[in-house]
Amino acid sequence: xxKWRRARQEEELSGRERGTAxxxxxxxxxxxxxxxxxxxxxxxxLCPTAxxxxxxxxxxxxxxSISWKHVRGNTVMFEINSVWRRKFNxxxxxxxxxxxxNGPDGFPGLGQKLPIVGLAxxxxxxSRLEREGVAATKFKTGDGKEYDLMLxxxxxxxxxxxxxxxxxxxxxxxxxxxxxxPFFPTHYVASSQxxxxxxxxxxxxxxxxxxxxxxxxxxxxASYNFAIRTTVDLSDHIGSPRIVxxxxxxxxxxxxxxxxxxxxxxxxxxxxAAGPKAKxxxxxxxxxYEVDDxxxxxxxxxxxxxxxxxxxxxxxxxxxxxENGGRCQRVLYETPYGTASSVAYDYLVLRATLGAAVAxxxxxxxxxxxxxxxxxxxxxxxxxxxxxxxxxxxxxxxxPYRDNTARVRIDTKFDGVSPLExxxxxxxxxxxxxxxxxxxxxxVFSGTEAGKDNAGLPGNAYFSAVDYFTNSFVTDVDxxxxxxxxxxxxxxxxxMSNMQRDYIxxxxxxxxxxxxxxxxxxxxxxxxxxxxVWKQRKGxxxxxxxMALASAANVDQYMDWGFEKLDKNLVEQxxxxxxYLMFKRxxxxxxxxxxxxxxxxxxxxxxxxAEGAVAALYxxxxxxxxxxxxxxxxxxxxxxxxxxxxxxxxxxxxxxxxATSGMECFLIxxxxxxxxxxxxxxxxxxxxxxxxxxxxxxxxxxxITLEVVLQAMPITDxxxxxxxxxxxxxxxxxxxxxxxxxxxxxxxxxxxxxxxxTFQDFFAxxxxxxxxxxxxxxxxxxxxxxxxxxxxxQGGWEGNVCMEACVQQDGCPxxxxxxxxxxxxxxxMVKVARCKWSLLNEDSLxxxxxxxxxxxxxxxxxxxxxxxxxxxxxxxxxxxKELNVGRLYTPMWDDSMESVAKRFGMPLQRLIDLNxxxxxxxxxxxxxxxxxxxxxxxxxxxxxxxxxxxxx
Numbered sequence: 001x002x003k004w005r006r007a008r009q010e011e012e013l014s015g016r017e018r019g020t021a022x023x024x025x026x027x028x029x030x031x032x033x034x035x036x037x038x039x040x041x042x043x044x045x046l047c048p049t050a051x052x053x054x055x056x057x058x059x060x061x062x063x064x065s066i067s068w069k070h071v072r073g074n075t076v077m078f079e080i081n082s083v084w085r086r087k088f089n090x091x092x093x094x095x096x097x098x099x100x101x102n103g104p105d106g107f108p109g110l111g112q113k114l115p116i117v118g119l120a121x122x123x124x125x126x127s128r129l130e131r132e133g134v135a136a137t138k139f140k141t142g143d144g145k146e147y148d149l150m151l152x153x154x155x156x157x158x159x160x161x162x163x164x165x166x167x168x169x170x171x172x173x174x175x176x177x178x179x180x181x182p183f184f185p186t187h188y189v190a191s192s193q194x195x196x197x198x199x200x201x202x203x204x205x206x207x208x209x210x211x212x213x214x215x216x217x218x219x220x221x222a223s224y225n226f227a228i229r230t231t232v233d234l235s236d237h238i239g240s241p242r243i244v245x246x247x248x249x250x251x252x253x254x255x256x257x258x259x260x261x262x263x264x265x266x267x268x269x270x271x272x273a274a275g276p277k278a279k280x281x282x283x284x285x286x287x288x289y290e291v292d293d294x295x296x297x298x299x300x301x302x303x304x305x306x307x308x309x310x311x312x313x314x315x316x317x318x319x320x321x322x323e324n325g326g327r328c329q330r331v332l333y334e335t336p337y338g339t340a341s342s343v344a345y346d347y348l349v350l351r352a353t354l355g356a357a358v359a360x361x362x363x364x365x366x367x368x369x370x371x372x373x374x375x376x377x378x379x380x381x382x383x384x385x386x387x388x389x390x391x392x393x394x395x396x397x398x399x400p401y402r403d404n405t406a407r408v409r410i411d412t413k414f415d416g417v418s419p420l421e422x423x424x425x426x427x428x429x430x431x432x433x434x435x436x437x438x439x440x441x442x443x444v445f446s447g448t449e450a451g452k453d454n455a456g457l458p459g460n461a462y463f464s465a466v467d468y469f470t471n472s473f474v475t476d477v478d479x480x481x482x483x484x485x486x487x488x489x490x491x492x493x494x495x496m497s498n499m500q501r502d503y504i505x506x507x508x509x510x511x512x513x514x515x516x517x518x519x520x521x522x523x524x525x526x527x528x529x530x531x532x533v534w535k536q537r538k539g540x541x542x543x544x545x546x547m548a549l550a551s552a553a554n555v556d557q558y559m560d561w562g563f564e565k566l567d568k569n570l571v572e573q574x575x576x577x578x579x580y581l582m583f584k585r586x587x588x589x590x591x592x593x594x595x596x597x598x599x600x601x602x603x604x605x606x607x608x609x610a611e612g613a614v615a616a617l618y619x620x621x622x623x624x625x626x627x628x629x630x631x632x633x634x635x636x637x638x639x640x641x642x643x644x645x646x647x648x649x650x651x652x653x654x655x656x657x658x659a660t661s662g663m664e665c666f667l668i669x670x671x672x673x674x675x676x677x678x679x680x681x682x683x684x685x686x687x688x689x690x691x692x693x694x695x696x697x698x699x700x701x702x703x704i705t706l707e708v709v710l711q712a713m714p715i716t717d718x719x720x721x722x723x724x725x726x727x728x729x730x731x732x733x734x735x736x737x738x739x740x741x742x743x744x745x746x747x748x749x750x751x752x753x754x755x756x757x758t759f760q761d762f763f764a765x766x767x768x769x770x771x772x773x774x775x776x777x778x779x780x781x782x783x784x785x786x787x788x789x790x791x792x793x794q795g796g797w798e799g800n801v802c803m804e805a806c807v808q809q810d811g812c813p814x815x816x817x818x819x820x821x822x823x824x825x826x827x828x829m830v831k832v833a834r835c836k837w838s839l840l841n842e843d844s845l846x847x848x849x850x851x852x853x854x855x856x857x858x859x860x861x862x863x864x865x866x867x868x869x870x871x872x873x874x875x876x877x878x879x880x881k882e883l884n885v886g887r888l889y890t891p892m893w894d895d896s897m898e899s900v901a902k903r904f905g906m907p908l909q910r911l912i913d914l915n916x917x918x919x920x921x922x923x924x925x926x927x928x929x930x931x932x933x934x935x936x937x938x939x940x941x942x943x944x945x946x947x948x949x950x951x952x
Contacts, residue, residue: 045100219345239274297355528574577609
């Protein structure tokens, strides 16, 4: 029974021919998955024999990294990610529950927990151990305690002889830090009274470490021993940095002479193991010294090995350091000359410091010379090798964009014959994966069929096969129904929908991209609908990577395996059950073609219903010799964190690992969308500082050119135009103050906000010089205008005109239930001149006078420069002339609105109509002596004045 189980596992893990996805095949796969999923607590396996173990004198350590985060009080959780030789003398329980190893070859497999203590002495001889010193593989927390580590296997490779996993240790310290020492800042004076409570101290952190022996390959390295370390000071930090990298780094030099050295650029990135909150130094390592509290924490890097000049950290002026806090760092590794097809080994030890929190990592290096190197493609990635690859990605934004302004792309070949795969690890604040791949060939990392695609990637992220140039990948499928020859309904040649049975035209299938699969009618002579399968090839879209046919009884099983269902019955209206086309866009090779007839190089997919209906298609898959993958990612609510993907291209899809390209690490900082910048476009150029008052005149159109600049990164050429509107509250214009009075029916032309458009389109609409637009355009910038023509009833109005610019959150707010849009409110203080009217074309005194409840004689008297009153007051081209429509009067201390109106022979309402701000004033404010009012004296109705000295 045990042999049968292992045979079934090995069959499942050997990578059978893709595409032969019949119901029977997947039934067998389900059985194999069931074997892999047996709880280890109830499983019994055998231990390997001494003959099976490779006792060749080599060590077992390959790589390791360490990080920690605060849990509660003085308790932290340490996380150690490590990779080890697999065919090694691992401790193995001989009998009972959890006995033996569950791997297909009798060695450790997925999910098993392995004690790594005590293995250090299985390598080497007594003389070397005496020179190096015996280093037990124990995890020591720095406070006198030590732990045996239990490594849980998360991925392994039989062919390459390694396993990877994670060990966790939760530990409680007696104090937040290991010790302290006094220091004396400048001008500090200590006293015996406050020495214990006020004396500044520097803290000494706890030093935790995993130290052991021995490396699997020493090569050019300095020591078989390894050590990974971290520091813990809970008074200063809540977490350490987490260094993210592939466990083994491959270098492929191309030097041709012994005097030459090849340069390889290796990118490493780090994230905070405790998230964004850990990017602050709470005390900066000092107690009772508030000057340096809550300082931003940035990253610094140090290369601990090699130290002989073979490798070095690249400087910032070389583009080797991340501009955003130093999160990524490139290492320049110079490889000496080597003969073709030879291999050399080395290791890199890095120390990353976030603020004052330290973490180290130790990675194996394999140098591949000659025919095994990726010499045909020096730059397989989407970013330059001489600078870190990092980008900001806002929630709700899609990576990559159609215009390719932001992307994580891998596009490479090796020898034109070898199929390729991506090998990668993913790290974030919450976790770091072990080594994964886009095809579960040489690497085993999932016990389920669904878990093989896009393993370890964040939700809504996947490595998608994309063809941008030749449209060679099948990117979508569809099924179209038509009336059969025996169907006598009218218009029998037109397709119809399977749900409504209505005849329709197939306009949704663009003939430029869609092709009919000839012979795909599975209802021939059945009397059912005529069926045709269609395939789409469209460049730049994600390819389908796996297809199957499923009867209705098996659809759920396929969906559990990650397939999507095309909900159209391939035997529609035949009365013979249902067969559906299943497909998925995974991380494997793309589908190149679909046929309905057997063809060499094509894999058959078939299904049969209980009623006897049979359907079969033939699918051709990409060979994978030219690897083209885009990281598709649209983060949504709850996914705002830093994500690092480190990847390499490998030929390791067969039985042996032939070659692997250099590693590249991409750092994607997922952040919540932020509201746009919204302001007066000319505020800077015109010197308009905060609080600037815009002056308007009755009868003249007043406008402000507004700009909205998007802040959600990355900015592309296909951004949605933001919405700009008057600020609203409870469905009414906001009083802040007096915005509603701008929108009254008495406002000629009203107030309006133009449709916002791009910088260049705005200049074209306004008939402005387009060359200026090209020189001054800002990415993500949109322009529009606020326009308002004050009416005769709005002289003296003063207040804020408030508008808001909004962008959609695309269903991905920063927190559940958040607003569907983000808005920026901007208010502009506008003041309308009193007693001034801006002439309109062909205006005359007779036409203007009724607007202000006066007569032409009064206006003629107020404007001595006006000629004959019967003549039209024409405007000169481009010049607005202003006409006095009243006189300005400054109220005295004992004035009231009623007394002023009475003094000048005006009804009170007329005074208010001429001064729009009076309706909102109290009597005390009116007579403050800090304002003027517009009055139009009515000489025909003036009564004798009792005090003529108050008039100005």
